[in-house]
Amino acid sequence: MIKNFFNCKIYSMENDEIFTSMQIKNNEIVGLSIENIQNKNWLNIDLGGKFILPGFIDTHTHSFEGGLYSLGADLSHSKSIKDVLEIIESANPIGEMIFAFHFDENSIKEKRFPTIDELDKISPKIPLLLRRVDGHSCVINSSAKKLMLAENPNLNLQSQILTKEENDYAAHFFHKKVNLEGIESAYLNSAKIGINNGLTTIHTMIGDAAQNPLHFKWMKNNLTKFPLEFILYPQILNVKKAMELGADRVGGCILADGSFGSHTAGLTKPYFDQKENFGQLYQSNDFWIDFVKEAHDNDLQVGVHAIGDAAIEQILTAYEIAQKENPKDLRHEIIHCELTSDAQIERMSKANVSAVMQPMFDRLWGGRNGFYDKVLGAERTERTTRLKSIKTAGILLTGGSDFYITDLNPIKGIDAAERIHNINEALDRKEAVELYTINAAKLSHDEDRIGSIKIGKQADFIICQNDPFKLKSFLDLEISQVFKNGVKIK
Ligand SMILES: [Zn+2]
Ligand SMILES: [Zn+2]
Missing domain, CATH: 2.30.40.10 (Urease, subunit C, domain 1)
Incomplete structure (x- = not known):
């Protein structure tokens, strides 16, 4: 009927x-x-x-982690170490582990992470993972440390705060211990949160970059269990493996660099508050050129996490080379695409590259006296989250929450896109809604199926x-x- x-x-x-x-x-x-x-x-x-x-489409999430962590301790409203510890103490363990997320040391009185001793006091036995809001550093308790060292005695877990490889290892160590039932409930939880906020399709990254696609295959075979649609990204650095998995794309938050919050985003000029520090480029130029070329030649869309202008330069160059040798409509993604120059934007447009961006990053960290201002200085902060310039250059621009980093809520993303601190980069209402509808559909080549009422x-x-x-x-x-x-x- x-x-x-x-x-x-x-x-x-x-x-x-x-x-x-x-x-x-x-x-x-x-x-x-x-x-x-x-x-x-x-x-x-x-x-x-x-x-x-x-229906809204979120083009960049980590819905497994987001759904999982949302069942644990959300630290986004904590104002002191005492708050943090109380919230974690009252959180439910999931599969004999405690997950805490959205921690931001800049938002709490003491301006520091909780110590391992403090965490051991509230969770002496159950392994506990506390992730920084940007996901680029974490703290674990002694019980987790012991288990990780038993698995791999060569790990260097001396420092209180784990970053880079150790941060990735710790997160992966916890994630891989979640059983299928836990995985399903994590995605169901994300679906529930997303639907409540008007989402009908969610792009989600699965895997830990270090070649392991985690439960990608299981998700691919069980998509019908979920009331909304998940579009899957095998978040790995192995093109052959992505093809074996039957994926249409490869990548996600595979890291060209880190984050501004952890002073690891790769910059062409040093950090404003650390004059010797240019951040980090996690791979060489040649690595990305080869990786992108292999994926491109095999018709896979590529997505790479690139925040700082030096990291964006690396990935953009790799896309340009692949596209020049063999032009295709694959719509490769620069994910986050935060700090860009005019010249880079022009080149992205020519190379048919898409920008998958998080307007909420600007709402949280942009603006005068915001966090970006502190680490990048005023001139560069003006060149972050350049929605209007990117849109005007004719680049396919889409919105994503990067959930668990920000809330799985396109309403907040659309609002943030309209109110970018640098008013020259703000979008009007229609343009902002397009980021989460018709443009989002184009990103996965689904514009004939979803993204508009037609x-x-x-x-x-x-x-x-x-x-x-x-x-x-x-x-x-x-x-x-x-x-x-x-x-x-x-
Ligand atoms: Zn991400
Ligand atoms: Zn990322």
């Missing part, structure tokens, strides 16, 4: 078209009209003047109580229902 939604305002996100009624059959949009039509053979649903948008496309849409394009603040958007493939999931 055809379901007819009428008496509503439908923002299609396709050529500025607005409709008043929409017919869906099974999972597909089969009719759209500017008239308030009804038919006695249809199931007619009067929406009483409500508003419809395409006849023949999948019936993925949200019903809002208030007008998304008339609201003063997008944060006030009220989503009452969410449909995926024509099925009501909220």
Whole structure:
């Protein structure tokens, strides 16, 4: 039977078209009209003047970690070491482990991480992982340390705060201990959070870069267990393995560099507050050139984490070389793409590179006297999260939360995109919504299937109580229902 939604305002996100009624059959949009039509053979649903948008798409998440950590201790509102310890103490262990995330030493009174001794006091036996908000450093308790050293006696776990390889190793050590039941509940939890915020599709990174795709294969075979759609990235540095896994793409947060927060993002000029420090480039130019070329030649889309301008330069150069030798429409991704020069933006456009960006990074760390200002100085801070310049250059620009780094909430992302601290880089409402709808669909070459309200496309849409394009603040958007493939999931 055809379901007819009428008496509503439908923002299609396709050529500025607005409709008043929409017919869906099974999972597909089969009719759209500017008239308030009804038919006695249809199931007619009067929406009483409500508003419809395409379902939102988040193009960059770590939904396994995000879903898992969200079941543990969220430290985003802690103001002191005492708060941190209390929140962790009351958190539920998951599979005999405790996960704590969203820790930011700059937001708490003492301006430091909790010590191993402090963590041992609240969790003497159960292994505990506390991750910094950017995911680029962590602290573990002694019980975790003991288990890790038993597995690998060569590890160097002397320092209180683990960074780089040790940080990756620690995170991976915890993640791989989660069983299939835990994995499923982590993704179900992410799906629940996402649907609540209007998401119908989520790109998610799976794997630990060091060649291990973790549960990628299991997810690929079990996608139908989840009420929304996950688009999978094998987050590994091994192209052959990605092909064996049957993936359409390779990469994710495989690291060209680290983060500003950990002073490890790769810069062409030193940090403002550490005059000798240029950050880190995790791989050589040749490594990326070979990696990208191999993926490109095998028709795999590539995604690489690049934050600082030196890291972006490396990845952009590798994409340019591959594209020049063998032009293809693969839409390779620079993920985060935070600090860019005008020249780099122009080159990205020419090389058909996409920018997968996190407007929330600017909301959290941008602006005068913000964290970026402190570590990069004013001039460079102005050149972070350059949404408008990137969009204007004709680059495919999409939005992602990088969940667990920021909330799995496109409403916050759209709001942040409209309010970029450097007003020259802020987007208007329509452009900001496009980041999470039609542009996002293009990133995975799915623009004929999802991302807008159009006849023949999948019936993925949200019903809002208030007008998304008339609201003063997008944060006030009220989503009452969410449909995926024509099925009501909220
Ligand atoms: Zn990421
Ligand atoms: Zn990343």
